[in-house]
Amino acid sequence: MSEIVRAPEGTIVIFVLGGPGSGKGTQCNKIVEDFGFVHLSAGDLLREEQRNPNSKDGDLIKSYIKDGQIVPMEITVKLLSKKMQESKSNIFLIDGFPRKLDQAEYFGKNVVEPCLILFLDCDKEVMKQRLLKRGETSGRIDDNIETIEKRFKVFKEESLPVVERYEKEEKVRKIPCNESVDEVYLKIRSIIEGLNK
Ligand SMILES: Nc1ncnc2c1ncn2[C@@H]1O[C@H](COP(=O)(O)OP(=O)(O)OP(=O)(O)O)[C@@H](O)[C@H]1O
Ligand SMILES: O=c1ccn([C@@H]2O[C@H](COP(=O)(O)O)[C@@H](O)[C@H]2O)c(=O)[nH]1
Numbered sequence: 088m089s090e091i092v093r094a095p096e097g098t099i100v101i102f103v104l105g106g107p108g109s110g111k112g113t114q115c116n117k118i119v120e121d122f123g124f125v126h127l128s129a130g131d132l133l134r135e136e137q138r139n140p141n142s143k144d145g146d147l148i149k150s151y152i153k154d155g156q157i158v159p160m161e162i163t164v165k166l167l168s169k170k171m172q173e174s175k176s177n178i179f180l181i182d183g184f185p186r187k188l189d190q191a192e193y194f195g196k197n198v199v200e201p202c203l204i205l206f207l208d209c210d211k212e213v214m215k216q217r218l219l220k221r222g223e224t225s226g227r228i229d230d231n232i233e234t235i236e237k238r239f240k241v242f243k244e245e246s247l248p249v250v251e252r253y254e255k256e257e258k259v260r261k262i263p264c265n266e267s268v269d270e271v272y273l274k275i276r277s278i279i280e281g282l283n284k
């Protein structure tokens with residue numbers, strides 16, 4: 088796997104954060120359609136790496152995901168950095184990362200500081216119902232009630248402090264996400280359209 092490389096000057100990174108099932112992937116897909124940013128889902132990259140029979144990290148990744156725990160950051164940051172290096176774009180939506188304070192520090196120091204955090208704020212019960220429904224067809228090893236509960240705990244204890252960290256830097260836009268996909272997206276679109284105004 089390639090090494091972690093600092094992003095070139097002018098690279099713009101938006102972190103899309105929120106609890107499991109808050110709609111990060113769904114909303115990122117809509118942003119990509121309208122704005123053409125490059126969407127990197129840390130979870131998707133880890134799942135792809137886990138499926139790669141040549142990866143030395145596959146078994147480790149699988150055990151962390153199945154248990155709803157956070158994979159050691161060197162693995163995730165390498166995957167993100169590789170995709171960024173391969174891309175011709177300089178605007179990235181990074182979904183579901185950073186999940187811990189040390190990951191936020193590490194990425195900022197070694198890759199790039201984000202300019203904006205979109206925080207998708209959704210009620211736990213709403214997220215749980217979405218994930219259970221998704222689990223009927225997703226095939227994800229973590230879309231089951233036992234792992235979902237663990238993911239909620241990890242999100243509250245480890246990942247919410249990341250949002251609080253960026254709130255101190257006034258980089259966070261909080262978006263209520265209990266409503267329909269289109270209602271949520273209208274709010275997100277207006278935030279993105281307002282950038283640089
Ligand atoms: N606003 C919404 N209203 C109803 N269903 C939604 C909404 N947003 C997303 N969903 C559905 O909820 C499920 C979870 O959405 P999505 O995969 O986008 O969430 P996520 O935040 O990326 O979750 P994860 O952290 O598990 O990757 C999907 O089945 C999606 O179709
Ligand atoms: O930065 C990351 C992102 C994800 N993980 C692990 O993957 C699963 C699923 O992530 P989603 O964002 O829900 O697709 C997550 O529960 C973690 O186990 C990670 O470790 N680090």
Ligand SMILES: [Mg+2]
Pocket residue numbers: 111112128130183
């Ligand atoms: Mg997702």
